Amino acid sequence: MNEDLMRLRIDLAYDGSNFNGWAKQRHLRTVQGEIEAGLTQVLRLPAGDHFISAEHAGMSQYPWVPQLVVAGRTDTGVHAAHQVCHLDIPRETIEGCVGHLNSSPVQALEHRLQHVLPRDIALHRISVAAEGFDARFSALERTYIYRICDNLSVVDPRMRPFVLNIDGPLDIETMNVAAASIVGLHDFGSFARANPGGTTIRKVKYAHWERVSNSSSLERTQFYQAPILESGLVCFTIVADAFAHNMVRSLVNACLRVGLGKQDLEWFKDKVAQPVREGSTGPVAACGLSLEHVAYPPDNQLASRAQAIRAKRTL
Known part of the structure; x- marks a missing residue:
């Protein structure tokens, strides 16, 4: 992985009743879409089209946008008491969200994201992922x-x-x-x-x-x-x-x-x-x-x- 990027592990839960599943879709409310929109807000990223493909994300001609990778892509109406995903984020970007908070960048991101997510998503924890961690493929x-x-x-x-x-x-x-x-x-x-x-x-x-x-x-x-x-x-x-x-x-x-x-x-x-x-x-x-x-x-x-x-x- 690019040394300028930090991989974060995100543990969360959600009531899937009013979501069109996990995976983001244009013009539909999804869990991934809501979390990535929340990240865009707290990291003060320019609002725009977040449907950049994973292989293009991070390339110089494309702006960095949040791209979550999840352990299991739940369908429309399915709930999660404990879901796991990961995010590769530029170190400079996450450091910029500390502001006046007396905390680490990861703690600051967790605090700010908890306060902007909708009530049907509960953010349990954001942590620095262990080396080699992949939310989807590392799961037993x-x-x-x-x-x-x-x-x-x-x-x-x-x-x-x-x-x-x-x-x-x-x-x-x-x-x-x-x-x-x-x-x-x-x-x-x-x-x-x-x-x-x-x-x-x-x-x-x-x-x-x-x-x-x-x-x-x-x-x-x-x-x-x-x-x-x-x-x-x-x-x-x-x-x-x-x-x-x-x-x-x-x-x-x-x-x-x-x-x-x-x-x-x-x-x-x-x-x-x-x-x-x-x-x-x-x-x-x-x-x-x-x-x-x-x-x-x-x-x-x-x-x-x-x-x-x-x-x-x-x-």
């Missing part, structure tokens, strides 16, 4: 959770924007038998939009359905204890090294068809064994899906991980 795994309500009498109304309501009840035991068949290295072509030049082969490390109980590990006392917000909801947790487009929501939809008795387990397992996209395995609504966590290796393995994951994999 991503964890998503999909939340469903199959009993309207138990859902907390504060959770409604983040939950899919269905006419249940769901057979969670059978859904977990289905989910067990996707763990491991598979071609998820039945559950993902085709990627020209890429692959739909992914390694799922964990996939499990559970109904959340209000009996938590917190010790009960003689006083009132507030119930868990998710109590009564059915949650699907899935962990994989990476995800293909629409993969999680399509897997959820297929599991729901099994859990509601509309399809049997053999149908589901055949979809895993025969990676052919067809209408009955399309994605379920985005509202219930949230990116919960992105895991990275130790700092001394970041560069090697990024190099390895760029290779196109096969079964």
Whole structure:
């Protein structure tokens, strides 16, 4: 990387309800677009067209503009409890944002950006990235959770924007038998939009359905204890090294068809064994899906991980 540039790691969260996904698009509200607009404001950069390609960004004939690289490009309506991205920024540019603040340039940027971002984006932290860090390619795994309500009498109304309501009840035991068949290295072509030049082969490390109980590990006392917000909801947790487009929501939809008795387990397992996209395995609504966590290796393995994951994999 250019020595005049500093790589920053940005940890954040967002309510995806009113965003057209992560990736910036002309004339549409997106998470990336809002953050890059906020960076433009606090760094006092000239407002203009920020659709300069990554390969041209930083070249002398093009002005520097913020270009975020993200761990996972969430779709329209998908939320993130913890998203990670990185930004390569000229050292001179970030030093200029300190102003009257008695702090480092990175701390000053974090402070100023927190105060201009919209309420549906929460900036957790900005830090100097470790050597070799790449928000996308260095990641070891991503964890998503999909939340469903199959009993309207138990859902907390504060959770409604983040939950899919269905006419249940769901057979969670059978859904977990289905989910067990996707763990491991598979071609998820039945559950993902085709990627020209890429692959739909992914390694799922964990996939499990559970109904959340209000009996938590917190010790009960003689006083009132507030119930868990998710109590009564059915949650699907899935962990994989990476995800293909629409993969999680399509897997959820297929599991729901099994859990509601509309399809049997053999149908589901055949979809895993025969990676052919067809209408009955399309994605379920985005509202219930949230990116919960992105895991990275130790700092001394970041560069090697990024190099390895760029290779196109096969079964």
